[in-house]
Amino acid sequence: MTFDLQYIDSKTNARAGVITTDHGMIKTPIFMPVGTLGSVKAVHMTELKEDIKAQIILGNTYHLYLRPGLEILEKAGGLHKFNSWNRPILTDSGGFQVFSLSDNRKLHEEGAEFRSHIDGSKHLFTPENVMDIQRTIGADIIMAFDECCPGDADYEYAKKSLALTERWLDRCMNRFHSTEPKYGYSQSLFPIVQGCVYPDLRTAAAENVASKYADGNAIGGLAVGEPTEKMYEMIELVNDILPKDKPRYLMGVGTPVNLLEAIERGVDMFDCIMPTRNGRNGQLFTKKGVMNMRNKKWADDFSPIESDGASFVDTLYTKAYLRHLFISDELLALQIASIHNLAFYLWLVNEARTHIIAGDFASWKSGMVRQLSNRL
Template sequence: MKFLRVKFNVQHTDPKSDARAGVITTGHGTIETPIFMPVGTQGAVKAVHMTELENDIHAQIILGNTYHLYLRPGLEILEKAGGLHRFNSWDRPILTDSGGFQVFSLAENRKLSEEGAEFRSHIDGSKHFFSPEKVMDIQRSIGADILMAFDECCPGDADYAYAEQSLKLTERWLDRCVKRFRETEPKYGYEQSLFPIVQGCVYPDLRIRAAEKIAAIGADGNAIGGLAVGEPTEKMYEMIEIVNGVLPKDKPRYLMGVGTPANLLEAIERGVDMFDCIMPTRNGRNGQLFTRYGTMNMRNQKWESDFSPIDPEGTSFVDTLYSKAYLRHLFKADEILGLQIASIHNLSFYLWLVKEARLHIQAGDFTVWKDKMVRQMSNRL
């Protein structure tokens, strides 16, 4: 088998919006876009088996996280295993976040400089240092198909002066990431691709500047970061429109860490192709289920004697196998199975949603369908 770097082919465009349906090709298979990527921070999607991800949820790509995988199991173990794909038995594409968001969320335990970020492990307090070069080397060792550049994730409420200085640092780090990526080789016999990240907070001129620099690099794909971090939702949508007006149309666009089902559809309408978020699994473990008709809190008493299926129109086996009453019982009894069922349901719903978006883009009626779905999904059942 000949392994390739990421390639992207736009197959359909929506006549009334910037939504598009395409195919991403990687060394570990193809990905139909728009796509949602379940988050497997530490090499595992919480409470979900790889076989369920593949056969029931129909995930086409998952995420790992550089910061967490670097701390444990560590690079020595990952390299001995032959990379993350072999270590976690996932033979489809993997994307690794650079760890920038995790490092910078450790505000009291990290020190930022031109060279990189010094931080203390959240596990044992040990001291570590990430430079752009080291982050590239770590992701080479992890072996993901798509690597993310090391950046500073600017808070959504940052003032202009901070956001500008943060962007300048991110741009200098990006130059070093690109240089290191180009002078190193993959370790496991297949190609890898580097995606730069557009930052700039909520300031249009900074976002445009960042997107123009990144577009000029000519990477295999590009990401939009620093959104859904405290800014108003409408401001997030505005930044997506601005950035996608600059980023090349023939490369996949990845909106990092977003978001609700409605967020996904609004971003698809604005030309985004790839998404990830912990929301379906995190909220699921807390009893919240997403459906096409709205959200359900499975801890509520209203489900106590409701023996109807969890979701009669759901796409997962759990939706018709178990009742609402049984799932509520599992949550009230703190049974782990409840967390598993809810996580499988939510991930299945997210993957169904982006697949339906793709079908409606192909059919040419995406915007009409999207508006209806956004209204429906806002209900509390």
């Protein structure tokens, strides 16, 4: 994997570049739709490519390990062949899922013991076997196994958590460098910066990650309960330390405004379940603000979802029709809303890239944040 940093905004730390993998190029900044189980919920692969214009999608190690399982994935030739996605894929190591299973997991030096949410069976993730699992899944970019520290953790817990994550990182890198990809194309490992909301811990973590000279680096443990301004503070601090010539991936974030604020602070890559999850619940993100499609005000609004939208669904369907589908519990509502929201997120990061290159990102971003914050 390579990263060509092409432009840096003169007034902010916003960047535009190109990541090149064996499955294709990714223009940054980029948003990555979440395909937890190898499928972006309610969205067909052709829609991802043609209407949403996704350049890379995510899979999740925890979920794919449990179902369909490694044997099936290896027989298929990896996730790309299993789900017919021939563009880049990134896999989350499962650290966040283990974090979310707080009632059904136990952390210790060796790794994380947990019980499956499917059948209650007991499993152990270690830094070594998580590398092996991601080799079998076959993503282009794989993540180090870490503990995702709660955003409201006290200092002592966060310090111990970070120390464990850093020991696990060394083991991940040793295993990664002592094994080979399985399917004839290269894979890249991204370390993850943790440290909760404590500047000294985040600084130490970022310095440690920077010293690994990885192909790219991730920022984890944010948008997990801490105040938004603290999240921005930690992003800014960490990006001042991470290598400028490597892509920076902010994990699990967030709202459209979050994306623009993080781009301004030098982030290149994002993922979040928000556009699809919120879309399935009737919330649409648009250039003029947020819409709740179940509201009665849309019942006789026959204007397009968005007049100059980023995908065919914006002009093909009216607000009144989409509201009718939601009120009637029609499955098509989930599909239309998911495609719209993902297309909007991809439009937003592409517009950010365009304005970074044009040199007017700061003024464009300021106006866009005001619009995105509206409740329509």
